[in-house]
Amino acid sequence: MARVGVFVCFCGANIADFVDVPKVVEETKKIKEVKYCIEYKYMCSDPGQGMIRNAIVENRLTSVVVAACSPRMHEKTFRKALSDAGMNPYLLEVANIREHSSWVHQKEKKAATEKASDLIRMAVAKSIANEQLHEISVPVTKRALVIGGGIAGIQAALDIADARIPVTLVERSPSIGGRMAQLDETFPTLDCSQCILTPKMVDVASHPYIELIPYSEVLELDGYVGNYKVKIKKKASYVDFSTCTGCGACTQKCPVKIPNEFNMNIDKRKAIYSPFPQAVPNKPVIDAEHCTMLLKGKCGICAKVCEKGSINFKMVDEVIEREIGAVVVATGYDLWDPKPYEEYGVGRFKDVITSLEFERMVSASGPTNGVPVRPSDGKVPKNVVFIKCIGSRDEAKGIEYCSKICCMYTAKHAILLHHKVHDSHAYIFYMDIRAAGKGYEEFVKRAQTETAATYLRGRVSKIYKKGEKLIVRGEDAQIGQVVEVEADLVVLATAIIPYKTNPELARLLGISYDKYGYLSEAHPKLRPVETAKAGIFLAGCTQAPKDIPDTVAQASACAAKVCGLFAGDTMKKDPMISKVNIEYCSGCQNCVKVCPYQAIVTEEVPFGHGVKEMRTVAKINEGVCQGCGSCVAICRSMAINLAGFTDPQIINEIVSI
Amino acid sequence: MKKLTYFPGCSAHGTSEEFDSTLKLVLKTLDVELEDIPDWNCCGATSAHVMTENFAYALPLRNLVLAEKLENTTIGIACASCYQRMKVTKVHMDEKPELAKMITDKIVEEGQYHGNVDVKSMLQFCYEDIGLETIKSKVTKSLAGLKVACYYGCLLTRPKNITKFDSPEYPVSMDKIVEALGAKATEFDYKTECCGASFSISNTEVVLNLSGQILEMAKESGAHAIVVACPLCQSNLDMRQPDIEKQSGKKYDIPIFYFTQLMALAFGYPKEQLRFPKHIVPVEGALSNIGKIEPEPEKIKKTKKAVEAESEVE
Numbered sequence: 001m002a003r004v005g006v007f008v009c010f011c012g013a014n015i016a017d018f019v020d021v022p023k024v025v026e027e028t029k030k031i032k033e034v035k036y037c038i039e040y041k042y043m044c045s046d047p048g049q050g051m052i053r054n055a056i057v058e059n060r061l062t063s064v065v066v067a068a069c070s071p072r073m074h075e076k077t078f079r080k081a082l083s084d085a086g087m088n089p090y091l092l093e094v095a096n097i098r099e100h101s102s103w104v105h106q107k108e109k110k111a112a113t114e115k116a117s118d119l120i121r122m123a124v125a126k127s128i129a130n131e132q133l134h135e136i137s138v139p140v141t142k143r144a145l146v147i148g149g150g151i152a153g154i155q156a157a158l159d160i161a162d163a164r165i166p167v168t169l170v171e172r173s174p175s176i177g178g179r180m181a182q183l184d185e186t187f188p189t190l191d192c193s194q195c196i197l198t199p200k201m202v203d204v205a206s207h208p209y210i211e212l213i214p215y216s217e218v219l220e221l222d223g224y225v226g227n228y229k230v231k232i233k234k235k236a237s238y239v240d241f242s243t244c245t246g247c248g249a250c251t252q253k254c255p256v257k258i259p260n261e262f263n264m265n266i267d268k269r270k271a272i273y274s275p276f277p278q279a280v281p282n283k284p285v286i287d288a289e290h291c292t293m294l295l296k297g298k299c300g301i302c303a304k305v306c307e308k309g310s311i312n313f314k315m316v317d318e319v320i321e322r323e324i325g326a327v328v329v330a331t332g333y334d335l336w337d338p339k340p341y342e343e344y345g346v347g348r349f350k351d352v353i354t355s356l357e358f359e360r361m362v363s364a365s366g367p368t369n370g371v372p373v374r375p376s377d378g379k380v381p382k383n384v385v386f387i388k389c390i391g392s393r394d395e396a397k398g399i400e401y402c403s404k405i406c407c408m409y410t411a412k413h414a415i416l417l418h419h420k421v422h423d424s425h426a427y428i429f430y431m432d433i434r435a436a437g438k439g440y441e442e443f444v445k446r447a448q449t450e451t452a453a454t455y456l457r458g459r460v461s462k463i464y465k466k467g468e469k470l471i472v473r474g475e476d477a478q479i480g481q482v483v484e485v486e487a488d489l490v491v492l493a494t495a496i497i498p499y500k501t502n503p504e505l506a507r508l509l510g511i512s513y514d515k516y517g518y519l520s521e522a523h524p525k526l527r528p529v530e531t532a533k534a535g536i537f538l539a540g541c542t543q544a545p546k547d548i549p550d551t552v553a554q555a556s557a558c559a560a561k562v563c564g565l566f567a568g569d570t571m572k573k574d575p576m577i578s579k580v581n582i583e584y585c586s587g588c589q590n591c592v593k594v595c596p597y598q599a600i601v602t603e604e605v606p607f608g609h610g611v612k613e614m615r616t617v618a619k620i621n622e623g624v625c626q627g628c629g630s631c632v633a634i635c636r637s638m639a640i641n642l643a644g645f646t647d648p649q650i651i652n653e654i655v656s657i
Numbered sequence: 658m659k660k661l662t663y664f665p666g667c668s669a670h671g672t673s674e675e676f677d678s679t680l681k682l683v684l685k686t687l688d689v690e691l692e693d694i695p696d697w698n699c700c701g702a703t704s705a706h707v708m709t710e711n712f713a714y715a716l717p718l719r720n721l722v723l724a725e726k727l728e729n730t731t732i733g734i735a736c737a738s739c740y741q742r743m744k745v746t747k748v749h750m751d752e753k754p755e756l757a758k759m760i761t762d763k764i765v766e767e768g769q770y771h772g773n774v775d776v777k778s779m780l781q782f783c784y785e786d787i788g789l790e791t792i793k794s795k796v797t798k799s800l801a802g803l804k805v806a807c808y809y810g811c812l813l814t815r816p817k818n819i820t821k822f823d824s825p826e827y828p829v830s831m832d833k834i835v836e837a838l839g840a841k842a843t844e845f846d847y848k849t850e851c852c853g854a855s856f857s858i859s860n861t862e863v864v865l866n867l868s869g870q871i872l873e874m875a876k877e878s879g880a881h882a883i884v885v886a887c888p889l890c891q892s893n894l895d896m897r898q899p900d901i902e903k904q905s906g907k908k909y910d911i912p913i914f915y916f917t918q919l920m921a922l923a924f925g926y927p928k929e930q931l932r933f934p935k936h937i938v939p940v941e942g943a944l945s946n947i948g949k950i951e952p953e954p955e956k957i958k959k960t961k962k963a964v965e966a967e968s969e970v971e
């Protein structure tokens with residue numbers, strides 16, 4: 001005879017304000033299998049869990065129902081309480097009377113109370129048919145994949161590798177370094193970005209535990225936490241890295257000139273190129289879209305000048321495979337295209353530029369050797385207007401969110417402008433100054449006092465040309481008047497957006513992303529680096545806009561998570577997976593087709609009853625099965641059952657209401 | 658032969674008569690037959706929509722209901738303000754058919770609204786339905802030599818989600834039309850600034866200031882004339898120009914043409930038919946530039962090295 005214990009939680013006021021908990025308890029006590037029922041303010045608290053433990057022992061319970069919040073929240077907590085009391089943890093059922101009742105029926109208390117009683121009755125009925133289940137152990141491949149070689153990927157890779165765990169780092173461009181390599185100096189300390197980044201890049205290349213695969217992309221990810229298989233496409237570089245010395249003769253002689261994306265297209269690069277002088281690896285690649293030899297079969301100068309004979313025009317893309325246990329995604333960010341701001345003359349006025357273009361110009365290694373100039377005539381600007389929130393916080397033209405770093409980098413740009421052009425003046429149009437962070441407010445003050453940048457609170461309504469000057473018309477909300485500033489150069493602080501291939505990547509990794517294309521963390525507060533898929537973690541701007549300190553912190557957090565995952569030789573796995581009853585299986589293999597995880601294979605078994613022939617039946621790979629239940633639904637002969645959701649359990653639930 | 662339902666609006670019969678008459682000349686050349694909405698009424702202009710919202714819908718809605726009874730499915734509207742009111746009403750009534758029914762039941766005697774007609778400004782009609790190629794093909798007297806600033810005003814392309822035509826900030830449709838006629842459209846940043854509109858009567862100072870800035874910027878852009886597609890813009894920039902000049906002490910002398918006047922001119926109509934005497938600012942000065950083509954700046958000779966580098970690439 002089943003002896004079920006039911007524990008109803010108030011969840012403070014979350015449940016109790018809308019569900020009449022004593023009434024629910026009274027109703028529950030009427031169920032004949034319920035031998036014990038009690039309510040408590042916070043079931044998840046230590047005393048609450050104690051009540052469960054004691055009741056199991058004292059009332060010789062055979063299963064337990066906790067009526068509280070979503071099982072996603074505290075199922076693990078209560079399972080542990082069961083095992084602490086010597087009971088199999090899978091004899092627990094959670095009735096979700098918070099998300100499924102009190103929160104969604106706040107205006108109908110009576111109905112909410114009745115629904116809570118129904119949910120409990122179902123859980124009780126189900127729990128009676130619960131079976132004892134045991135966690136599955138699966139082996140772990142101790143190698144991590146890091147996607148993206150910006151500062152986030154670099155930091156994560158180094159931290160994981162320092163724990164002597166092998167890392168494969170995949171970078172789409174010819175060199176690691178990412179956006180940080182494009183920056184001149186960094187806020188709030190004005191450290192030279194290259195000087196603090198390049199040593200880390202070199203560390204990556206020389207680390208014995210890091211395998212760096214530049215100029216490559218992830219194609220496919222199969223498997224499950226601890227046992228992933230990844231396919232990586234190594235794009236043809238047409239340069240044999242093993243013999244190339246990085247002398248640069250090929251780049252020098254290449255006659256093709258195309259806009260240099262590393263310098264925001266301000267200057268030109270060659271078709272055979274290395275993105276920047278400190279590139280790691282410092283080997284050139286041939287841009288197949290622009291190389292005349294590859295396009296038309298003419299030229300080949302690079303091959304003629306290469307003393308080592310490293311140029312190979314016949315090289316093709318190569319797909320390689322790696323077995324890995326965990327993934328860190330760090331694909332970084334892109335900049336929002338300010339084209340919709342037609343009133344600012346974007347695209348018409350050469351001297352209206354984006355902040356990353358300005359950043360490249362003030363960079364000592366940039367296209368103008370560290371001196372900002374007007375793209376229209378090459379003159380050094382005196383009056384520079386910076387406009388913040390371009391695309392960010394703008395629902396009409398751009399995106400709703402705050403891009404987070406623009407207030408700080410604009411303050412930095414004002415300071416850098418003053419350092420490079422002493423008699424210049426910076427005007428900054430802003431909506432708010434968001435300078436939360438260590439040393440950040442002080443840094444903005446420095447821009448306002450030391451640099452004497454003019455901060456104007458208000459939006460710019462129009463930019464028009466008068467002679468050689470750009471007239472910036474905006475509102476100064478603090479004096480309540482329209483102001484016009486004569487500018488030589490206008491810099492737009494464009495918003496951060498996720499890298500454009502994020503949705504595609506998310507789909508191939510099997511993780512989710514938000515409406516903007518940022519990859520979604522498992523919980524916005526308590527699980528900020530994990531994704532909903534076990535073993536896949538997020539670092540940097542792929543998850544949300546972030547500055548360098550936050551990015552590095554998150555990358556290190558990812559590394560800690562990966563190291564934690566790899567701490568044992570095997571990994572525990574939920575036992576709630578499908579099982580095939582081969583007596584019933586007809587071998588139709590419909591389940592093989594619907595399984596989204598490729599977890600079902602077939603095997604040959606003896607026919608039985610003295611028949612010599614073999615027959616085909618389905619077989620579940622325990623390690624791969626995620627317990628989604630698709631195979632259960634498709635199986636015509638009801639040969640597959642999902643542990644924890646067996647037919648008797650489900651039927652019990654249905655019958656009880 | 659294309660057919661088009663025509664809503665002239667009140668100004669076409671008064672202040673902007675030259676717009677109306679040249680439009681008809683132009684459309685004749687372009688083989689478009691106009692059919693007036695029978696018994697059309699006032700669009701409500703500024704007055705109605707500052708009173709009550711539903712009344713502001715009711716006036717244009719009656720015109721739409723009447724237009725639906727005709728064969729053609731597009732209404733072409735000369736005046737920018739009429740266009741605005743009719744288009745806003747169309748878009749909103751299409752979104753809220755129950756409101757349209759309520760208004761027609763109560764106020765419009767002529768029947769129900771079904772949403773079967775489209776509303777276009779004449780500029781939009783010429784640009785989208787006629788097309789630049791056709792316009793170019795009808796030019797018999799190129800306007801080459803004439804430099805104009807195309808001024809769209811605030812209503813023709815705004816709000817973006819209502820008009821769904823050209824850019825709300827830097828439109829180019831009129832620029833492309835005048836260039837099809839052979840004229841040159843200058844780079845003019847004030848094409849969508851406010852001219853002061855109906856403040857012309859109640860607070861003339863405002864118009865002198867705002868229209869003055871437009872004239873100033875047009876002059877700065879090197880234009881001989883301004884081209885418009887809105888009767889109120891035309892009258893503010895033209896009629897108030899002497900006052901603006903008196904106030905600022907500057908001499909602009911910029912005639913304000915309707916784009917249809919320039920089209921008619923390029924299509925070969927004699928000047929006498931283009932109603933130039935209606936203009937306050939004389940047009941002869943600007944028109945005298947037609948035919949005076951500036952020599953093209955000499956092409957910079959490429960250095961031998963650059964030529965070599967290019968040929969190597971090819």
